[in-house]
Amino acid sequence: MSNKFISHEKLRDWLEDLSARFEVWAPVNTGQDAKGVVVYRPFVRDGALEFARKPVESAKHTVFPRSETLVNFKTGAKDGKPALELHVPEDPPARAVFGLPSCDARGFQIFDPVYNGSGTQGLARDNYYLRRRNATVLIVKACSKVLNTCFCNWVGGGPACTEGADVLATELPDGFILAQVTARGEAALGSALLAPASDSQEKQARKLHEEAGAALCAPPDLSASVSALRGKFDDSAFWEAEASKCLSCGACTYLCPTCYCFNITDEARGVLGARIRSWDACMLPLFTMEASGHNPRTGKIQRLRNRIGHKFSYYPSLHNGRIACCGCGRCIKSCPSSVDIRRIVTDAIGITGTAGLKEQKNG
Amino acid sequence: MAIHEQLKKIILDTLPGVECVIGWGPGQDALHGSPVFMRKPEDVDSFMDTPLGAFGAVNNLALFLPELSGKKVGVVVKGCDSRSIVQLVAEKLIKREEVVIIGFPCEGAADLTKIEKALPEGREAGEVTGAAIVGETLKLSLGSEEISLGLADIKADKCTRCKTPGAVISDAFAGIAGKAPEVRDEYADLAALEAMSLDERFKFWEREMSRCIRCYACRNACPLCVCRDHCVAGSRSPHWITQTDSTRDKLMFQIIHATHLAGRCTGCGECQRACPAGIPVLLLKRTFNRGVAEIFGYDAGMDTEATPPLLTFQVEEAHIKEREWQ
């Protein structure tokens, strides 16, 4: 099937057309001015769509909501005894996410083995995850520029990587060229508003992909990270040095496209309530808090060690060596203390990785 | 000798008597500084060794003091950071004798958000590949592109109303403390919000808070947040907020944080700086700061002997007219 093209002028028409079949999400500037914060929001025609700047958050919440109801309950009494009624929420609508970067889409590939029962540990299928995942079309927008925190090429990705994407969109001066990647992507491209892409448009797109890829420094070899981090596990001096400046907040994990941990709580009011699943983060103290009050991860040193170790050692050792990081760089970019995951990993392996952009002259 | 060279000398002199000295070193790119914990003399080499130098000394390092209590540590402070230390000492959350405070005449610190806003449309701070301060301008490279920004335009808001460019208290000081400027905080940021109707203000918060991801960077970046790992944000008893992704609960947390800081906040603005979602959370704290100044004439972080006004009382309150209503 040949690639499609949609002009900038007709983009909103197409997204509106898409909205008949999908709940469409796209990056939106939600701030007070042209440089407001870009996040993913359900598409509305007059919304402030923005593709120039990278969304601050990853797209993971479009499939894995920050909180979702697992079951509603109602307590009551029957014949002088307590009684309980349960109700499972209906299936969510099909979604199409337009304009996410490749790294965000690759993030879901790290989620999948954890939730679809194919993982090496246990075979539990998480239907709450899967029913959303299977009903979501990811229309990746190839990055035309890379940031100094980007390192997708270190972990097997790239600015125009199609792994995890259902459709690959590339922004040209006059519109987007749309390439179908998976069968699921076809559903999004069946619109009369889309024109076939021309050869020159295809060529332009390939050129952009190459240029963006070339802007990144050559990746270091991270294959030793699994053993290196395991070896560093008890090196408290190493972790203390890396973690001293960490605030132990959840910004890195919550912005991360690959962090998949959650918490389950019951929230009730009177006789009505809901059991909800909400994001949790290994950087937060309550993550490992036990009912007794004991917390095996006493401080930020152990917590940071877990986050890095999980991504670059424990997960890979369970999932065929796949690193649980997609190199989006958000954890670095938004860290209030400039904790740099690239540096910790290369320090642990004992190599120097040239981070960031080729032209960059670091301080 | 340049200020940062003088500071390095003081730090080297301080190191033998302390666990470490906390200062600023290079961050992930030309624009970012980052806290650095200097334990050995060679760690001092990278101190302030960044394109932005002292202008990039953004983090309030007082944050790290409570967790290090029991150990003697040195800390380099801007004037505003020293106020956090004063407040921590006043509340006996750290011991004065355990901290070696190293001050310098601060001329302001950068606001990364302002830098990004000053870049051309569609460009972002992450594209910056190089930076240098030349006189009163910041020269940025974005690949082959060069952009100049006036330092005054990219200075943090708090610097424009700073009363304490030198440290309020210090054990060592690099250079000469300038005269404290005669500035009055007019709370222009609050006035801008208050120019809106009540309805618009509420919608403003609804929109801003909808971006909150509940990462609690605001809380963890606050040097005066005492609860740390025991925050009510995640507790079931007390159960102030649910774990749902609701704007109401996210705003409620901000109100909780601001209320806990009422009469204690020094306005360092780290909460807002730390917020990845760019939510102006400092506004709520400044609301209380203004109220506390009006009612009690109190400014937190100026006097180690002061009692925070909400932890004490007067039998007759001069500025509370509680009988105005009824």
Next chain:
Amino acid sequence: MKIGVFICHCGSNIAATVDVLKVVESAKSMPEVVYAVNSMYTCSEPGQQAIEEAIKERGLTGVVVASCTPRMHEPTFRRTVERAGLNRYMFEMANIREHVSWVGKDKAANTAKAVDLVRMAVEKLRLDKVLIPKFIPATRKVLVIGGGVAGIQAALDCAEGGMDVVMVESEPSIGGKMSKLDKTFPTVDCSSCVLGPRMVDVAQNERIELHAYSEIASISGYVGNFDVTIRKKATYVDWDKCTGCGLCTEKCPSKKSYDRFNEGMGETTAINIPFPQAIPKKATITAASCRLLSGGKCGVCAKICTSQAVDYTQKDREITVKVGAVVAATGYDLMDWTVYGEYGAGRYPDVITSLQYERLLSASGPTGGHIRRPSDGREPKEVVFIQCVGSRDPSVGRPYCSGFCCMYTAKQAILTKDHIPDSRSYVFYMDIRSPGKGYDEFTRRAQEEYKAQYIRGRVSTVYPKGDKLVVKGVDTLVGEQVELEADLVVLAVGGEASQNAPKLAEKLRISYDGYGFFMEGHPKLKPVETNTAGVYLAGSCQGLKDIPSSVAQGSAAAAKVLGLLSKDKLESDPQTAGVDVKRCVGCRKCINVCPFGAIREVDMRGQIKAEVIEAVCQGCGLCTATCPQGAVQLSHFTDNQVLAEVEALCQS
């Protein structure tokens, strides 16, 4: 949890404006409610019986009663559920009478409100925890502060009941105001004959340890376990050696010392024993008047003293005692009568206070019981008494009635006639307040039998004319100006709280009112208790009162102390704050604000934690509202309970 809800009709008190059955129906669908029923009078015996039966038959684990205010029947129903085997704290009330049926007319609105209040009570109950009182050991000893008649009575009654007593008196002798009086109304019996033996009893009672000329430096601790520091002021005489022979007072060359006991009606020596019946009968040197202590040369008393008791180097010293309870009986002061410039108070020597007049009447006073004018020593024939000087006068900040002045003025008019049969007494009064046994008859006797002339009206001015004082006033009954020429004017000066009362109140952590009088626990039902457990009040420190009332309060306070300390261990109210040490970060904010000093800092494996001393905690919850991480929670009023109540109201 299995909750039962009982909705009371209270006859028609509630049912007239609340649809009780509808409330019952709504209650049935509330969380964890397995039983809901209406009841005609829930507090009646069958009403309580029904609750007990329901608990037993239906296995209820918590009960809500919706009826009157919990301030009325909460204790009643707590006992009810306890009888049926429930913990008495697994109970909540909804106030649907005082707060609903009696204040709203609209039955539908009232019913909806009642449903809300019941839901609120249910939600609170769901979070109630079983509370079990703790027992704390107690020191069976009481501190009595003040050795006036009230304190003496309290001390003697406590000692009689087998309690050890520590009495602290700030003056060199106990006896208080009563010891200065000549006679007492309405029996006109000799004050020192009544009081004197009681004072001696104090001195001789082995259970009573007396510290005269001493003050309370500080008090810490809590009910059953107070630690008291007493400052014993320097007397410059070793009281263990002093025999009270009085030789020194005769030889002391400094004879112009202000005579406090005689209210300045006479002068005394620098070393003195305040009055012959003083207890303890020991000499004290007034340092300011003493020639040697004020830098000069003397030493006469030391030379003359046969027991070498005089010690010019003596300093204040502090001792500590442990007690289980405290009785404050610190009495009152006379208000500053010199504010009445129009009466010449303080300026004309023959305008004196009623207490000064008592000293002139007293046989042990400076005039040996002969009434003589201070100015010239002449016997007055025309005596004018002016009442309500510093009482019932908002213009000087004393709007209250001192209560005893009407009576003692009548007494003084009678005594004047007894002393000087050809004298005439005039009494300017506002109203005669004599509501006591034999009191009104007494004031009538003063008028009818002793011919005291009562003039209803206030005096506008007093000024001297020759050796007389002209008293100008008004007789409001006849509506005429009155002008009298008096030899002596006696002002019935009102009382006020002791100057040091607020300071002592702060040490005792008890409340005081706007005038400085200590606050009783309840104006009707807890007249001698305070809001601080183990601290009781007696006499005029709680509010001005006469001798019989003071004595009655002294006995009442003693009864309370004896009751409190009748057991070796005290039961503490378990509705106190508690610290979740897992959550506490040791920021000390709760310690700073606790009005009772009930929270202390403890070291728990190197970490600072707050700890509530349950016996001291009064359950105000200030700490809970202060703790940022919610680590300190007040039982039965936890954050979660209040939040649940808020949600219960807002969800409907």
Next chain:
Amino acid sequence: MPELTENTKELRIVGFLCNWCSYGGADTAGVGRFIQPTDLRIIRLPCSGRVNPLFIIKALMSGADGVLVSGCHPRDCHYAEGNFYARRRLEVFKHLLPVLGIDRRRFEYTWVSASEGPRWQKVVTDFTAQIHALGPAKFFADAPELDFLKAGEGVMQP
């Protein structure tokens, strides 16, 4: 005293009262049959010092239209000092409401003693009128996140 018209729809007013003075004052008003508007619901606390200012915002954000706090008159606190702290905290907290977009008049605090039945009647009547003048508050009342609390159709038995 402003009168409420008979048919005015009831609004949701939450009162936090100290047990010793104001709750007693409300009781006294009841005993005296001092008729009041019915909107207010009273939460009984030991002391106004127990009032965490966050209770107020929690109530307003949960659907209350107005919040009233009442304690003992200053100096008359059953616990000697509780209301002194409350006064400072509540006064400071007042500043926050307008910044959030909540009308300042939706919250008031006052002092009523146990003997002041008539005063309590006036306080309730005036405050209720004040809230009615402002009308219902709709802060988060219709927020979608509340949906999770409403058990939907098609309830199934476990």
